[in-house]
Amino acid sequence: MKKIELLSPAKNLEIGIAAINHGADAVYIGGPSFGAREKVGNSIEDIEALCRHAALFDAKVYVTMNTLLFDNELDQARKLAYDCWNAGVDALIVQDMALLNMDDMPPIALHASTQCHNIEAEKVKFLEDVGFSQVVLARELSIDEIKDIRSKTSVPLEYFIHGALCVSYSGQCYLSHVIGGRSANRGACAQPCRLAWNLENKDGKRLISNRHLLSLRDLNNSKNIEELIDAGISSFKIEGRLKDIDYVKNVTAYYRNKIDEVIAKRDDLCRSSRGESNPTFYPAPEKSFSRGFTDYFIHGRQKYIDAPYSPKSMGEYLGTIEKVKNKSITIRTGKELHNGDGLCFLDRENNLLGFNVNAVAENKTRSLSQTITSNTDISMATRFKIEGSKIFRNHDNVWEKELEKSNGNRKIKISLRFTDTEDGFALSAKLYNEDSEYVTTNISIEKEVAINTEKALDNIKSKLSQWGDTEFSVEEIDVDFEDNGQQSTDNRYRCLSLSKAELGTSTSTVTEESQIAYFIRASVLGEMKKDLVEKLKSYLVEKHRNERETFVRPETNAIFPKDNLSYLGNVINKKSREFYERHGVEIIEDGLEKLHSNEETVVMTTKHCVRYANNICCKEIGKPAESLYLFNEKGRFRLDFDCRNCCMKVIKEK
DSSP states (O other), X not given: OEEEEEEEEESSHHHXXXXXXXXXXXXXXXXXXXXXXXXXXXXXXXHHHHHHHHHHTTOEEEEEEOSXXXXXXXXXXXHHHHHHHHHTOOEEEEOOGGGGSOSSOOOBEEEEOGGGOOOSHHHHHHHHHTTOSEEXXXXXXXXXXXXXXXXXXXXXXXXXXXXXXXXXXXXXXXHHHHHHSOOGGGTOOOOGGGSOEEEEETTOOEEEEEEOTTOBOEEEOGGGHHHHHHHTEEEEEEOOXXXXXXXXXXXXXXXXXXXXXXXXXXXXXXXXXXXXXXXXXXXXXXXXXXXXXXXXXXXXOOSOOBOOSOSSOOOEEEEEEEEEETTEEEEEESSOOOTTOEEEEEOTTOOEEEEEEEEEOOOXXXXXXXXXXXXXXXXXXXXXXXXXXXXXXXXXXXXXXXXXXXXXXXXEEEEEEEEEETTEEEEEEEETTSOOOOEEEEEEOOOOBOSSHHHHHHHHHHHHTOOTTSSEEEEEEEEEEEOTTSSOXXXXXXXXXXXXXXXXXXXXXXXTTOOOOBOOOHHHHHHHHHHHHHHHHHHHHHHHHHTOOBOOOOOOOOOOSOSEEOGGGXXXXXXXXXXXXXXXXXXXXXXXXXXXXXXOEEEEEESOOHHHHTTOOHHHHTSOOOOEEEEETTEEEEEEEETTTTEEEEXXXX
């Protein structure tokens, strides 16, 4: 069966554990250095703790080492790779090919980051041939392009399913670097694409003023999961290593449900980890940070993929503003509002305004309208004539309190077997409905035959079925007691098998064969369960570690799809250069971080087209696609339009 992976982000240990508990099959997290988010590094000790927790559920931990490396950083990168392997990490997500060309590397699996610019089947096939065990595809790919890649490769394919969108092809954006020396390929992007820009033509005529022309909505592919699976995707990635714990809980739980719905109706799919989560809130991605949603280019080019008016979160759509009077606002909405909610709207000039709800008036008319009072005198809203404007909720006070309390309550199903031994009792557990070994704990204690057999068995059943806040839940219990000469000479035994449904009953049926039961104190059973929990955890962690996929450098003559690499190849160290030379590349320029060029430079390549988004596409208006210019206080850049390939280039002129 095809294993489907839900991959969630983790800013830190706490968020990583929350992601696992709310249904993630894997998490990706930054290490102490070399991650593409330089502000969210984590210690090896925290990563090891996360690995141990994830391993209980056979979930994986991937560490991001997806920045470009200078020569003087290679030894440090090698050491970090060893530290990750020894900590239990399942794979490294990498961009720099030096890591495939360094001697004395640990056998840790490598995933090709989306920073590698994975947009064509030939490139993905090459990455597969040189040893990558998973490839993260570009967000810009359509279903048909993914199908083409799948038809020519067999490596597992990973694809972003939700979260913030980089407007440029990943790995091909240098805008932050040329503006302020903060390289996206080195994990230091300053996100200039989220700033407001002005647009003018070559003659200096202002076309658009003060709009976030490069800022995109957030990705949401929840409606396309099954189609993506059939196209070849096996790992679904949520963006967000800068996001807080509430965001990760909510979005992970939401996609867990969506993916499970697809798996449940098909017999060719299964989850890639174990354990069922039971969050105590209703997952709703529109209630977490978002700039509005798009599924981007998955079904081809479409309007309204951008968020030109604000890079801030709008939240969930509520309805429209009907009436404004001082601090009182009447909203037409079918959703319930709460004291403390945060609301926002765009005025008639498309400025984002917001306020908090102080009180919600009782609705006596049973209409869709609700009247609230705000914490601010918004009579100024009258000047902007906001009546009729759409209104959104970016903070749901009641829902977020429920979200905050949720721990995911992820449980692993187990089968128990309780037996007597010559000098006491043994309690064993194995994974329910899985081919796994029994893990056993023993206790030496004097055995006391119960006077009331049925009551004693019910007591054992009741105590063994209670596992509290551990990671385990009991699906079935087998109780096997040998007579051992206690009551008869034919050594007949008592065997009681209980299913999950029967665990909740108050009595147990004693068969005709039942000859004996023992009185066992609750404290004894509690001690045995406590010891068994620790042994089970150790067993599952070691089992997962021993089954990790490993990287073995293949003996291959694979030829890189191109025989020359410009600065867009992102080569800034000798080991990476040697790697490409060994695979047939003849001409290799230094990467921009090392080149320091003052020549005309393409600093961004994007499928988002400013012309198309603003209804001045040359194909639509029937005019040649002349260059336009973006500018603000950070700089001035030329926009060139490749209409044949339907993409836009942002260019720093000399």
